[in-house]
Amino acid sequence: MIFVNLFVTFFFIGLFGFGGGYGMLSLIQGEVVHHWHWMTTSEFTDIVAISQMTPGPIGINSATYCGFTAVHNAGYGYSMSVVGSALATFALMLPSIILMILISRLFIKYMNTQAVQSVFAGLRPAVVGLLGAATLLLMTRENFSSPDENPWQFWISVALFAATFIGTKILKINPIRMILYSAVAGLVLLY
Template identity: 60%
Template sequence: MIFLSLFITFFQIGLFGFGGGYGMLSLIQHEVVMNHHWMTAGDFTDIVAISQMTPGPVGINTATYAGYTALQNEGANQFLCILGSMTATFALVFPTTILMLLISRYFMKYKDNASVRLVLDSLRPAVVGLLAAATLLLMTKENFGSYSEDSVGFIFSAGLCVLTFVCIKFFKVGPMKMIGVCALLGLVFTWLTGGFCA
């Protein structure tokens, strides 16, 4: 049954998703696209984009949308799709909540313990690796297009990526402003290239 599969899948992601929401993205993508085939890579890319634009943690938002989309692609009705989103969200949050309650109780007491420090120091490279995997996961044909199919669109997408990085890193422009600027530039580009229907 898909609800049980959703629960088990997102429970495992919640349990092992070190590095926060962006660290979970590669795990979620592997499970919902490659392992269970609940959606296509294009669907997942759209879900990640929506998750980043809506309020809340990106990992939880992605789980919510992925649960809904998985049921929708199975042909379920609206009510079951909502239950799917609730199942995926609860399963993702549940192990994290339990772990944080346990850790917060003992962390301050044992944070200077050599064994605890060793475990935390050992997790840092794994977190960096998960974040790097999430970055590479988003550098796909679905996000940037294909140079061989649409060279102008590909160059525009890559240019927006570089522009966003430079503005945030060196000019300290807020991410929300850059989202607005990129959305506006995307609309203008689509209008200029005839992407809108009359």
């Protein structure tokens, strides 16, 4: 039964996940953590971190790791977890494949019409909202702690967040380098 739920869940995420992988993160978290309880928030945060570091789109990588983790946490073995991983990935990509096949010819023919331009103008704010929601959903106690529980971890986490933002946005440091710098700083300062 988990395989059917996994397929349907990721199919609908792929169908309604506008804005790319980062826009899908809040949808994925809402389904796999809060709705189905296939994993904890901490596990999902680890999945997002791994998905960002591995090659490929973050949405596809997240689906792959979530499928594996969901089936593994349900008590199935390694081989069935790999099937769950492949199933979630395929289900996430399937709506895009179907839609691209169906609308590619129509889009080329009508892409300069006012109706199509209006649709894209309406989707832009929704994409920004989904990206903002993904950011806010990752700002949890598991990631930052709290000033009451562990002030050292909280302020170091906030400092790393600010340094990474400034490094990538203002100083234009390569994001991969910033990930590596943050990983080293996290290991040195938090443990």
